[in-house]
Amino acid sequence: MEGYGRFLALLVSALLVGFLSVVFSLVWVFHYREGLSWDGGSGEFNWHPVLAVTGFIFIQGIAIIVYRLPWTWKCSKLLMKFIHAGLNTIAMILAIVSMVAVFDYHNARNIPNVYSLHSWIGLTAVIFYSLQLFLGFAVFLLPFAPVPLRAALMPIHVYSGLTIFAAVIGAALMGITEKLLFSLSNPDYSALPPEATFVNCLGILLVIFGALILWMASRSQWKRPPEDNAKILQSIGETPEGTEEESTMTDGSNADKSDLRINSEAARKQNLKFDEAGQRSTM
Amino acid sequence: MEGYGRFLALLVSALLVGFLSVVFSLVWVFHYREGLSWDGGSGEFNWHPVLAVTGFIFIQGIAIIVYRLPWTWKCSKLLMKFIHAGLNTIAMILAIVSMVAVFDYHNARNIPNVYSLHSWIGLTAVIFYSLQLFLGFAVFLLPFAPVPLRAALMPIHVYSGLTIFAAVIGAALMGITEKLLFSLSNPDYSALPPEATFVNCLGILLVIFGALILWMASRSQWKRPPEDNAKILQSIGETPEGTEEESTMTDGSNADKSDLRINSEAARKQNLKFDEAGQRSTM
Numbered sequence: 065m066e067g068y069g070r071f072l073a074l075l076v077s078a079l080l081v082g083f084l085s086v087v088f089s090l091v092w093v094f095h096y097r098e099g100l101s102w103d104g105g106s107g108e109f110n111w112h113p114v115l116a117v118t119g120f121i122f123i124q125g126i127a128i129i130v131y132r133l134p135w136t137w138k139c140s141k142l143l144m145k146f147i148h149a150g151l152n153t154i155a156m157i158l159a160i161v162s163m164v165a166v167f168d169y170h171n172a173r174n175i176p177n178v179y180s181l182h183s184w185i186g187l188t189a190v191i192f193y194s195l196q197l198f199l200g201f202a203v204f205l206l207p208f209a210p211v212p213l214r215a216a217l218m219p220i221h222v223y224s225g226l227t228i229f230a231a232v233i234g235a236a237l238m239g240i241t242e243k244l245l246f247s248l249s250n251p252d253y254s255a256l257p258p259e260a261t262f263v264n265c266l267g268i269l270l271v272i273f274g275a276l277i278l279w280m281a282s283r284s285q286w287k288r289p290p291e292d293n294a295k296i297l298q299s300i301g302e303t304p305e306g307t308e309e310e311s312t313m314t315d316g317s318n319a320d321k322s323d324l325r326i327n328s329e330a331a332r333k334q335n336l337k338f339d340e341a342g343q344r345s346t347m
Numbered sequence: 348m349e350g351y352g353r354f355l356a357l358l359v360s361a362l363l364v365g366f367l368s369v370v371f372s373l374v375w376v377f378h379y380r381e382g383l384s385w386d387g388g389s390g391e392f393n394w395h396p397v398l399a400v401t402g403f404i405f406i407q408g409i410a411i412i413v414y415r416l417p418w419t420w421k422c423s424k425l426l427m428k429f430i431h432a433g434l435n436t437i438a439m440i441l442a443i444v445s446m447v448a449v450f451d452y453h454n455a456r457n458i459p460n461v462y463s464l465h466s467w468i469g470l471t472a473v474i475f476y477s478l479q480l481f482l483g484f485a486v487f488l489l490p491f492a493p494v495p496l497r498a499a500l501m502p503i504h505v506y507s508g509l510t511i512f513a514a515v516i517g518a519a520l521m522g523i524t525e526k527l528l529f530s531l532s533n534p535d536y537s538a539l540p541p542e543a544t545f546v547n548c549l550g551i552l553l554v555i556f557g558a559l560i561l562w563m564a565s566r567s568q569w570k571r572p573p574e575d576n577a578k579i580l581q582s583i584g585e586t587p588e589g590t591e592e593e594s595t596m597t598d599g600s601n602a603d604k605s606d607l608r609i610n611s612e613a614a615r616k617q618n619l620k621f622d623e624a625g626q627r628s629t630m
Binding site for chain 1: 458462520
């Protein structure tokens with residue numbers, strides 16, 4: 065792997081910042097707020113930030129870069145797809161439970177639901193995330209989708225995954241803003257009491273986590289190599305160089321498995337493209 | 348250009364959504380708020396959302412995709428760099444003026460400055476944006492930076508540009524949340540009066556604008572072709588195919604102009620990479 069040390073440093077930083085975000089969300093609700101419970105009170109609301117940060121941000125972030133971990137490159141692609149889908153399923157469940165906690169809390173206190181921009185964007189993100197998971201499962205995990213369809217949908221899957229991830233972080237930042245404005249009084253938010261500084265720092269951690277994940281996910285040299293084609297090509301004396309130049313943000317369009325020509329340069333590139341699009345269906 | 352019709356449809360949508368966002372910010376301050384003035388009152392504060400949306404989001408977004416417009420591909424690269432830098436300079440000035448308006452307003456009313464997460468991330472974004480502009484100017488516009496340095500910094504320039512753009516939209520969403528919570532009472536935000544619905548829609552427009560710009564900026568097939576190298580290569584019978592496979596999110600590392608070998612496949616790729624990194628220094 066090119067730049068292995070740099071990758072490792074970024075991975076450790078991302079894990080550290082992500083883990084710290086989860087710890088910060090727990091300290092927030094246990095030290096500054098009413099802890100956790102499930103009784104329609106503030107303790108139930110508090111599941112919202114904790115599960116959103118843990119599931120919808122930290123676990124989603126890990127799910128995005130799981131194909132990039134070089135230690136997994138000897139595992140089968142199918143296994144990695146299951147891990148990617150599994151992590152995203154866990155994230156989705158936690159996101160939904162975090163939402164239920166807020167609805168329950170609001171209903172118990174007769175507070176209206178889904179009026180703020182935070183809730184509009186957060187709810188939209190949950191819906192798109194579930195759709196993304198369902199479509200990803202149907203197209204890339206189940207064996208029924210034809211290769212051209214996979215190839216056409218792959219760049220959209222990657223792009224929408226990263227965009228939803230960014231939108232979720234945006235929603236979290238709005239949520240922090242709302243909660244601090246609602247809950248701090250004497251001294252209020254503008255006096256910057258310790259809780260405000262602490263939770264602002266949580267917001268900054270979330271932005272740094274997002275930036276690290278997006279950097280790692282968009283470096284082409286850290287993509288999982290398409291090992292099967294690489295082996296075929298090496299056996300006929302070709303090097304699989306083409307793959308390293310394609311980024312995750314690149315279109316992998318119009319691939320076709322049926323015509324496996326490996327004699328010409330153009331055909332070699334097309335086969336690698338098929339491998340990118342058809343077999344390497346996600347990050 | 349591959350997929351010209353799709354590009355055009357997306358460009359028109361982005362322009363429409365961006366323009367609509369500016370109109371929404373103006374309707375917000377003129378129809379629902381106190382209009383615009385520069386006297387330390389609410390009218391001065393109102394410059395903040397208007398200039399942030401117009402400059403820091405709309406104009407920045409256009410600056411990001413300006414290299415992608417196929418009609419500009421016959422213009423010199425240097426001219427396009429000036430336009431890219433010029434638009435970003437205008438965006439930076441408007442962002443700074445929008446910030447001054449808030450400081451002025453806060454100081455006139457003895458409201459503390461820079462306490463909220465919105466202000467922390469917004470201010471950080473302005474600082475990073477100015478730094479990005481300064482470094483971009485020094486490395487990619489002035490003729491002094493060696494090609495390997497340009498090549499090494501190009502992917503960072505692209506990545507940080509897009510990340511700052513996303514962070515600015517995140518800051519705007521927090522700003523909207525803050526302002527609606529502060530200014531709406533009887534009925535307040537949770538009753539969703541017309542102003543709240545209208546400004547929530549402005550937030551949604553900003554997210555859609557950001558998503559459109561990020562899609563257009565990350566499609567490799569819509570990059571400006573490196574015409575000089577293409578001409579050289581065509582004159583010796585080679586086709587410049589390598590360029591289309593490199594995305595804007597791809598590392599363009601380790602290029603070196605001094606050794607211009609164009610006989611071998613590897614050297615041809617390296618030369619194209621140099622062109623990407625050295626001459627095509629921005630989006």
